[in-house]
Amino acid sequence: MSGKVWKYITEKLASDGALHFTLLDPDPLTTNIDEVVQLAKISERAGSDAIMIGGSTIFGYIDESVKAMTEAVDIPTILFPGNITGVSAEADAMFFMSLLNSTNQYWIIGAQALGAPGIKMSEIETISMAYLMVAPGKTASWVGDAKPFPRDKPKIPLMYALAAELIGFKLIYLEAGSGADGGGVPSEMISMITQFSNVPVISGGGFNTVEDVVRGVEAGASIVVQGTYVEKNALADNGEGLKKRVAGLKAAGAKRV
Ligand code: 1GP
Numbered sequence: 001m002s003g004k005v006w007k008y009i010t011e012k013l014a015s016d017g018a019l020h021f022t023l024l025d026p027d028p029l030t031t032n033i034d035e036v037v038q039l040a041k042i043s044e045r046a047g048s049d050a051i052m053i054g055g056s057t058i059f060g061y062i063d064e065s066v067k068a069m070t071e072a073v074d075i076p077t078i079l080f081p082g083n084i085t086g087v088s089a090e091a092d093a094m095f096f097m098s099l100l101n102s103t104n105q106y107w108i109i110g111a112q113a114l115g116a117p118g119i120k121m122s123e124i125e126t127i128s129m130a131y132l133m134v135a136p137g138k139t140a141s142w143v144g145d146a147k148p149f150p151r152d153k154p155k156i157p158l159m160y161a162l163a164a165e166l167i168g169f170k171l172i173y174l175e176a177g178s179g180a181d182g183g184g185v186p187s188e189m190i191s192m193i194t195q196f197s198n199v200p201v202i203s204g205g206g207f208n209t210v211e212d213v214v215r216g217v218e219a220g221a222s223i224v225v226q227g228t229y230v231e232k233n234a235l236a237d238n239g240e241g242l243k244k245r246v247a248g249l250k251a252a253g254a255k256r257v
Contacts, residue, residue: 003125004076004092004093004125005050005076005078005092005093005125005127006093006125006127006170008050008076009050009127009223012049013200013222013223014257015257016049016250016253016254016257017217017250017252017253017254017255017256017257018217018221018222018223018224018249018250018252018253018256019049019050019222019223019224019249019253020047020048020049020213020223020224020225020226020245020246020249020250021048021049021050021051021052021078021202021204021223021224021225021226022039022040022043022048022050022051022052022225022226022227022230022242023051023052023053023054023080023178023204023225023226023227023230024036024039024040024043024051024052024053024069024227024230024231025053025054025055025178025227025231026053026055026062026065026066026069027055027057027059028059029059031231033064033065033068035235036065036068036069037065037068037069037072038235039230039231039234039235040069040072040073040077041072041073042230042234042235042238042239042242043073043230043234043239043242044073044074044075045239045243046234046239046242046243046245046246047242047243047246047247047250048075048226048242048246049075049223050075050076050077050078051069051073051075051076051077051078052077052078052079052080052095052225052227053065053066053069053077053078053079053080053086053091054079054080054081054082054086055082055086055178056082056083056139056140056142056143056144056178057082057139057143062085062086062088063088063089063090066079066088066090066091067088067090070090070091070092076092076093077091077092077093078091078092078093078094078095078127079091079093079094079095079124080094080095080097081094081095081097081115082140082143083111083143084111084114084115087115087118087119089122089123089124091124092125093124093125093126093127094119094124094125094126094127095126095127095128095129095171095173096112096119096126096127096128096129097112097128097129097130097131097173098112098129098130098131098169099131099132099133099144099146100130100131100132100160100163100164101132101133101146101147101148101149101157101160102133102144102145102146102147103145103146103147104144104145106145107144107145107146127170127171128168128169128170128171129169129170129171129172129173129202130160130161130164130167130169130171130172130173130199131173131175132149132157132160132161132164132172132173132174132175133146133147133148133149133175133177134148134149134151134157134174134175134176134177134185134186134189134205135148135149135150135151135176136148136176136177136180136181136182137175137176137177137180137205138176138177138178138179138180138205139177139178140175140177140178141177148177149189151182151186151189152186152188154186154188154189154192154193155192157174157189157192157193158192158193158196158197161193161196161197161199161201162196162197164199165197165198165199169199170199170200171199171200171201171202171223172193172197172199172200172201172202173201173202173203173204174189174190174193174201174202174203174204174221175203175204175205176203176204176205176206177205177206178204178205178227178228179205179206179228180205180206181206182206183206183207183208183209183211183212183215184203184204184205184206184207184212184213184215184216184224185203185205185206185216185221187215187216187218187219188219190203190216190219190220190221191219191220193220194219194220194221195220200222200223201220201221201222201223202221202222202223202224202225203216203221203223203224203225204224204225204226204227205225206228207224207225207226207229208226208228208229209245210244210245210248211248213226213245213248213249213252214248214249214251214252216249217249217252217253217256218252224249226242226245229241229242229245230242
């Protein structure tokens, strides 16, 4: 499948102004396949535009859960691999990412090189994405040997984002780390990058409330990702809270169309 998910993303961005992605981590230590499948279905019903699948710490093989989620929903499933262990041919696409502000070349190009032959042979659609770590960065920052950007210094990630654009990445991901406090990546950081770069910004890490999500879009993010909020609440309230967050995001996005 070549380019289908990227086409979906760009066309939906043009019509809606902003997209909501749900991040699910099929980690058998904390969840099971039935639960992640259920969460994927609830997220689709709540209006989320895609399911991202991944995590920084991988316990076990992910093929079975990726396959089950992909079969369960009509929205795209997109791998968000934390390492070569997060690769599967069972998703609709994968973010082919480089952690540009890592201090360790393994996370910039080493893992990518190790994964590339199998990924190329599997013919899964890849979407190149510059992964930029913002403080606190949490587990992803620790695992990825990152030097996370200070939250009050937007010019530093701006330089990285412009370099990412010139290299040719299709997306720029501003990541504060799963479960981060602070309501997501600071608005000044998102707006400074989106003011100077045309590459769509996707942002996650601590966006929990309706206000957080709306603020991310108003600052200029094209895609806001929610993981922890969905994992903690969507089963209990059958996606009602998520529905409100997606509605807030879409209302903010509509103002940009
Ligand atoms: C983590 O950005 C994602 O990689 C999502 O973060 O779990 O805090 O929503 P949350």
